[in-house]
Amino acid sequence: MPLLEGITIVDFSQFLSGPSASLRLADFGARVIKVEKPKTGDICRQLYVSAVEIAEESTIFHTINRNKESFTADLKEKADQEAIWKLIGAADVVMHNFRPGVMARLGFSYDEVKARFPQIIYAEISGYGQDGPWADLPGQDLLLQSLTGLTFLNGEEYKAPTPMGISVVDLLAGTQLAQGILAALYRKEDTGRGSLVQVSMLESAMDFQFEVFTTFLNDGEELPQRSKVNHGHCYIAAPYGVYETKDGFLALAMGNIVTLGDLLACEELAVFDDPKGWFDRRDEIKAVLAAHLANNTTQHWLDILEPADIWCAKVLDMEAMMEEEGYQVLEMEMEVRTTNGDRIRTTRCPIRVNGERILPGRGAPFLGEHNDALAREFGL
Amino acid sequence: MNPESKSTTKSLPLEGVIVLEFCQYLSGPSAGLRLADLGARVIKIENPGKGDLCRILPIKNRWVENDSLLFHTINRNKESYTANLKSEHELAEIKRLIGKADVLMHNFRPGVMEKLGLGYEAVKALNAGLVYAEISGYGAEGPWARKPGQDLLLQAMSGLMFASGNQKDGPMPFGLAIGDMLCGAQAVQGILAALVHRKRTGKGSRISLSLLESLLDMQFEVLTTYFASGKRPLRSAVNSAHPLLGAPYGIYATKDSHLAIAMIPIAPLREALGCGELERFDQSMVFTHRDAIKQVLADFLKSATTDHWLAKLREKGLWAMDVKDWKQLKATQGYRQSNLEQIIKLTNGQSIKTNRCPIRIDGEVLLSDRPAPTLGEHTASIKQEFN
Numbered sequence: 176m177p178l179l180e181g182i183t184i185v186d187f188s189q190f191l192s193g194p195s196a197s198l199r200l201a202d203f204g205a206r207v208i209k210v211e212k213p214k215t216g217d218i219c220r221q222l223y224v225s226a227v228e229i230a231e232e233s234t235i236f237h238t239i240n241r242n243k244e245s246f247t248a249d250l251k252e253k254a255d256q257e258a259i260w261k262l263i264g265a266a267d268v269v270m271h272n273f274r275p276g277v278m279a280r281l282g283f284s285y286d287e288v289k290a291r292f293p294q295i296i297y298a299e300i301s302g303y304g305q306d307g308p309w310a311d312l313p314g315q316d317l318l319l320q321s322l323t324g325l326t327f328l329n330g331e332e333y334k335a336p337t338p339m340g341i342s343v344v345d346l347l348a349g350t351q352l353a354q355g356i357l358a359a360l361y362r363k364e365d366t367g368r369g370s371l372v373q374v375s376m377l378e379s380a381m382d383f384q385f386e387v388f389t390t391f392l393n394d395g396e397e398l399p400q401r402s403k404v405n406h407g408h409c410y411i412a413a414p415y416g417v418y419e420t421k422d423g424f425l426a427l428a429m430g431n432i433v434t435l436g437d438l439l440a441c442e443e444l445a446v447f448d449d450p451k452g453w454f455d456r457r458d459e460i461k462a463v464l465a466a467h468l469a470n471n472t473t474q475h476w477l478d479i480l481e482p483a484d485i486w487c488a489k490v491l492d493m494e495a496m497m498e499e500e501g502y503q504v505l506e507m508e509m510e511v512r513t514t515n516g517d518r519i520r521t522t523r524c525p526i527r528v529n530g531e532r533i534l535p536g537r538g539a540p541f542l543g544e545h546n547d548a549l550a551r552e553f554g555l
Numbered sequence: 556m557n558p559e560s561k562s563t564t565k566s567l568p569l570e571g572v573i574v575l576e577f578c579q580y581l582s583g584p585s586a587g588l589r590l591a592d593l594g595a596r597v598i599k600i601e602n603p604g605k606g607d608l609c610r611i612l613p614i615k616n617r618w619v620e621n622d623s624l625l626f627h628t629i630n631r632n633k634e635s636y637t638a639n640l641k642s643e644h645e646l647a648e649i650k651r652l653i654g655k656a657d658v659l660m661h662n663f664r665p666g667v668m669e670k671l672g673l674g675y676e677a678v679k680a681l682n683a684g685l686v687y688a689e690i691s692g693y694g695a696e697g698p699w700a701r702k703p704g705q706d707l708l709l710q711a712m713s714g715l716m717f718a719s720g721n722q723k724d725g726p727m728p729f730g731l732a733i734g735d736m737l738c739g740a741q742a743v744q745g746i747l748a749a750l751v752h753r754k755r756t757g758k759g760s761r762i763s764l765s766l767l768e769s770l771l772d773m774q775f776e777v778l779t780t781y782f783a784s785g786k787r788p789l790r791s792a793v794n795s796a797h798p799l800l801g802a803p804y805g806i807y808a809t810k811d812s813h814l815a816i817a818m819i820p821i822a823p824l825r826e827a828l829g830c831g832e833l834e835r836f837d838q839s840m841v842f843t844h845r846d847a848i849k850q851v852l853a854d855f856l857k858s859a860t861t862d863h864w865l866a867k868l869r870e871k872g873l874w875a876m877d878v879k880d881w882k883q884l885k886a887t888q889g890y891r892q893s894n895l896e897q898i899i900k901l902t903n904g905q906s907i908k909t910n911r912c913p914i915r916i917d918g919e920v921l922l923s924d925r926p927a928p929t930l931g932e933h934t935a936s937i938k939q940e941f942n
Contacts, residue, residue: 176752178749178752178760179748199741200748235779237779239776304893308889317804317816318815318817318874318875318876320815321815322877323884325731326815328730328731329727329730330719330720330727334720338719338796338805339730340718340796341715341777341797346773347736347737347740350741352914354589354743355593355915355916357748357751358593358594358747359916360751361572364751371916372914372916373915373918374913374914375893377893378893378914381913382910385629386732387731388881389907389908390617390628393617401730407730408730408731410614416707417726417727424711424725426710426711428705428708429705488707489711490712491712491713492726493714493778500698501693504694505694505697505771507771507772519782521779522772522774523772524772525768527762527763528745528763530763
């Protein structure tokens with residue numbers, strides 16, 4: 176029996192942060208009913224990336240919203256509101272990622288939902304929290320990375336502040352919303368008690384940086400410095416970073432510089448025998464390493480370093496990775512099908528339960544696909 | 556019987572849950588930290604010599620007494636119990652503890668726990684309702700299973716290094732341990748879902764994760780796009796911020812600093828900025844002419860300050876932000892109102908400022924001033940409590 180069988184979630188969220196959370200909960204067996212506005216639905220349906228479409232809708236929508244149901248409702252119409260109240264009455268969790276104030280204006284704030292259904296777990300993601308000077312700003316991933324200093328952690332020092340090229344703040348905020356929902360569900364089993372769970376992308380972005388931000392708070396607030404050479408991490412010593420070789424790239428994590436120098440037959444490194452210098456003089460050390468490693472192939476270096484338990488790895492792009500048995504053995508790919516017969520190859524839930532991969536084959540719903548079925552089921 | 560909770564929040568959702576954390580470094584311990592902040596009692600099981608090796612792994616040479624500041628950051632709000640797992644006697648005591656616990660989590664390499672007699676099947680025999688969570692680098696099967704599961708190396712192997720930076724750059728790492736953090740976050744989800752399940756059925760579960768699977772899941776949009784199109788989405792040549800997104804998405808240098816521009820259609824962007832040079836592009840070109848559009852914008856934006864452009868864009872409700880560092884962030888009213896820091900009090904009177912749990916429950920911020928434990932600090936008291 177799936178872990179969350181019997182749990183029903185009414186999900187008003189759109190784009191990535193909220194829907195990625197409900198995707199994971201659906202993977203665990205919860206029933207997720209997306210509430211979407213008529214005609215256009217979740218904005219993500221029209222978010223195109225390059226020219227790739229599946230069934231006239233964006234690939235991205237299909238990736239994030241597989242295995243969910245879709246119910247359309249105009250939240251400003253009385254009749255639709257009545258239907259939503261009935262759905263909520265049958266649910267364990269209500270979730271959204273509208274800007275602060277929107278749900279209240281529509282009549283579906285936590286206070287209003289709690290008044291009718293005190294056992295509800297009500298979960299919301301905002302960009303910047305419910306109050307404060309930023310509450311009305313768009314909670315968009317790049318903007319949050321930029322606001323919270325994340326962009327000064329990536330790329331060499333001479334480069335402009337560089338964002339992380341995946342929507343990390345959205346994804347992390349989604350994981351935290353799911354965590355809060357699950358913790359609340361756990362408590363509710365014994366107490367029958369509902370909860371309010373709130374996450375903001377601002378708080379998520381800061382939590383993501385907790386190790387380095389804590390260092391900053393306690394070292395006199397010195398701003399992080401990126402390496403000038405092959406930057407890997409602002410706070411980690413040489414050799415941490417990625418080095419170009421004759422035929423590709425090699426990643427080196429933490430290691431003893433003198434040992435490394437011996438193994439690589441790189442005499443210039445022998446002089447760095449004080450571990451403290453591995454951070455303080457890291458650019459010097461990395462420059463020496465960079466010049467040395469460029470002289471031979473990635474495999475040549477791996478053949479020396481891996482048997483000596485040095486932390487290193489070949490850098491692979493997506494296609495190269497997919498050719499490797501180490502990737503194939505994971506069986507990360509999964510095919511899902513929509514009711515229209517579209518087949519989409521995507522990735523599966525990364526978590527295995529009781530040794531089994533989670534492979535629900537159901538694709539994303541078309542807009543309003545489950546209106547009739549839900550109307551019959553819940554007397555809407 | 557439980558040590559007095561130092562949390563300032565009245566009632567936490569995971570109160571009463573006992574977690575045995577056989578983890579070190581970041582992926583497992585960050586999950587343990589989240590569970591502790593949500594109210595669980597998290598007991599680190601450490602070997603008596605050096606314990607969690609993060610204790611001796613400083614970043615920027617910062618220490619708090621005998622342990623690194625880094626260790627303190629990740630392991631606050633937990634207890635520490637030392638045990639030599641190769642000693643029959645101490646292993647027996649651990650097994651007694653396991654019998655009373657709700658969750659066991661570890662991030663040893665595959666096979667290590669089995670060799671110690673603490674693999675899932677053995678533990679399930681001791682406690683059928685236990686939730687057993689294991690994190691590895693690359694999974695338990697295949698030619699990579701023995702490789703060290705270190706974050707930078709996982710980034711390298713997972714294709715992730717071709718997401719950030721510009722197309723002509725080489726591979727670029729994420730400057731934080733994203734693999735560790737995401738995998739830890741997903742471990743929390745798996746553990747909590749399993750705990751809910753146990754309430755309903757009485758049955759425990761085995762939750763298995765790897766940093767590699769987590770990093771692949773993180774790239775789910777790019778991978779699905781690749782499967783559908785046969786072409787790997789590439790970074791922009793100019794100010795790339797996300798391979799999947801068209802112009803203008805990116806960070807641009809201005810006269811005095813940098814400006815982030817998110818999804819804004821070309822026509823409103825052109826009008827708000829007064830950038831006539833964008834006239835020759837329309838919305839249908841945001842991918843086909845991505846670099847050309849961004850280059851025009853990049854050249855144009857250098858002519859005035861960030862504040863100048865931000866005002867124009869905000870006036871029209873267009874999505875932009877000035878790029879801040881931490882000092883600039885801390886100086887804002889928004890930061891101060893968000894209550895993002897908390898203070899940890901050490902037994903020697905020293906205090907550490909750190910982040911707090913990002914999740915709010917019932918309108919309350921979750922704070923805890925309890926410090927990280929010294930090695931084995933609670934071994935004696937726990938032995939007494941559980942025997």
